Amino acid sequence: MPLDAIRPSPLVEQATERLRAQITGGDWTVGTKLPGETTLAQMLGVGRSTVREALRALAGAGMVQARHGSGVFVLAAEPVEEWSVKLRRAAITDVYEVRMFVEVGAAQLAATRRSHGDLIRLREALERRRAAALEGDAAFVEADIALHATVVEAAHNPVLDGLFTEFVPVLQKRLLDLVELLGLRERDPNNGDAGHTALVDAIVRRDAEGAARVLREELEQTLALLHAL
Structure with missing residues (x-):
């Protein structure tokens, strides 16, 4: 599933949804290391700060985890219910x-x-x-x-x-x-x-x-x- 550039609006929400769709759709499976912030920003057509906030939202949902010095990895294919x-x-x-x-x-x-x-x-x-x-x-x-x-x-x-x-x-x-x-x-x-x-x-x-x-x-x-x- 290709990542198309997104239009400005609530950019963080859109970026979060696009990244979530990649994970739930199976493009990035559990254990996969995500591309770097710069690469994701280019793929989505947004700034690195927007990508950073989107990744933080996905981490809050229990879907990804940042590992110091290693990158961001997929933890779960679906959001963890609070x-x-x-x-x-x-x-x-x-x-x-x-x-x-x-x-x-x-x-x-x-x-x-x-x-x-x-x-x-x-x-x-x-x-x-x-x-x-x-x-x-x-x-x-x-x-x-x-x-x-x-x-x-x-x-x-x-x-x-x-x-x-x-x-x-x-x-x-x-x-x-x-x-x-x-x-x-x-x-x-x-x-x-x-x-x-x-x-x-x-x-x-x-x-x-x-x-x-x-x-x-x-x-x-x-x-x-x-x-x-």
Whole structure:
């Protein structure tokens, strides 16, 4: 597939699309070294700075990689979908299964690593969840997730914290749908208070296994409800 010169407009976007087409079309396969910036600029009829920006965009999409002193190589034939986009498209049951692994492990770490400040924040988050029981479903779900986020923060692992933060937008929307659809708070506006209290108490006692067990049971119950929908 020949590379025709392109007309000025959004030059970077056009150059990026042309280079992407060469890769997805199989002209430059995975592992191939791309021509140099000067050659690409001549082929596309644009300046080297435009080519540089186009290559940077393709690198951001996970399709190419610059190797110092060697050049730019093709990494993938298709753009790599961003994690946040993949999460939004994923089935809530799949998200919840991963959440379970992340949070149960975080609860164990929190029980062994929590500081005095963490305990204060955990108790405050538990009280906010109880206060939110007097409000609407949206406020209650938000307070519930905030308590879980506080548990993850008490693990003092930035990777776990970052993973959970990525889950929050998806969880908040889907859990609100679940609460409203199943009417989980009709009989008990503070649904799950006993389990969350037990979780906080286990972390206070530095009972890692107890914290993991309580949280796993709670998340498994919710996952079973999601599977039943």
